[in-house]
Amino acid sequence: MGRTSDAKNKILDAAATLIEQRGYTALGVAEICAAAGVPKGSFYYFFESKQALARTVIDEHWVTQRRQWEQLLGSERNPLQRLRDLFEATEEVQRVGQQKAGVVAGCLFGNLALELSNQAEEIRGRLQQIFEEQISLIEQVVVEAKERGLAGPAVDAREAARSIVAQIEGRVLLAKLLNDPAQLETLWRNCLDLLQVPAQARTTTG
């Protein structure tokens, strides 16, 4: 039993790394098993297909990332500062990844959204849910910011949260393309603009 779940975890870890480095399409089950150090036969004991594996990699990645997002966005700090904490953590993830692998890997969800949306409806559906959850987590903080007069009264909290997620994805794309995590440094300033944060609140929190 211990041995069994061990092999499954090894496959998941190897797949997560390989998908991050090279995408989904380029990978074969044999290669994943070789990287995991498990016999190919055991793959189909745990996963119905390569797509089922990708689905599990996505789910596990979101469990970890959501925990981090909830912690940062649900803290006791000023709402704007919480958003800033999220941006800095996002940049840090890309920096650490770059130090480890030599290149900025980007966002697993964004990568797979562009690679697979039009080819795997199940993956598309799951990624849609995850992005909507991300938007909801940010939306709650924007609502609070508005209540405290830290965001413009005309701002639509849901739409602004969606724009912030889009800005994160766009900036991560540039960070990956340029292999430069510093592309994420402007997220904070972008967020102040997208939330129409009044000048006074910018100086006290910025």
Add this chain to the structure above:
Amino acid sequence: MGRTSDAKNKILDAAATLIEQRGYTALGVAEICAAAGVPKGSFYYFFESKQALARTVIDEHWVTQRRQWEQLLGSERNPLQRLRDLFEATEEVQRVGQQKAGVVAGCLFGNLALELSNQAEEIRGRLQQIFEEQISLIEQVVVEAKERGLAGPAVDAREAARSIVAQIEGRVLLAKLLNDPAQLETLWRNCLDLLQVPAQARTTTG
């Protein structure tokens, strides 16, 4: 001679469509030639490799897109209106693509940036140039907008242009994921915020 360049164009057209639909990695030369209706032998007469083909597809796509961007962003209209024209044209391209293929294909450059940045240095380099050119084209308009008092004086024109390109890419990602070109509708409002456009200029141009 006519026949020869005809075959090359057929390969380029088929490759552009297939890369847009399914990405680069999933494609084989044989499949591209079959779709183009040309013998596989002729492929290597025109292209050294699949990567060389992709490079040409990228170049040709940018020739067409840059022409459109220059036309829209270099028009006689108000600078903010020119940016709006660009956003509406971008949305229209995705709408037309969706009507044709049933799905939003997204941005060829963004798709390939996430798929290939860490695997093909030549492609990465070319895409970096293209994104910097896009940023420069928008930057010129932002500079003009600032001169006319249509953008906030504190706005850094280059950085704002970079953020606008990031916003486009992020919104196109959501449009592809959700198969919904309307995700691009907010680009105009996002742009007004990112450029810190004064309230008065918003009402006259918005």
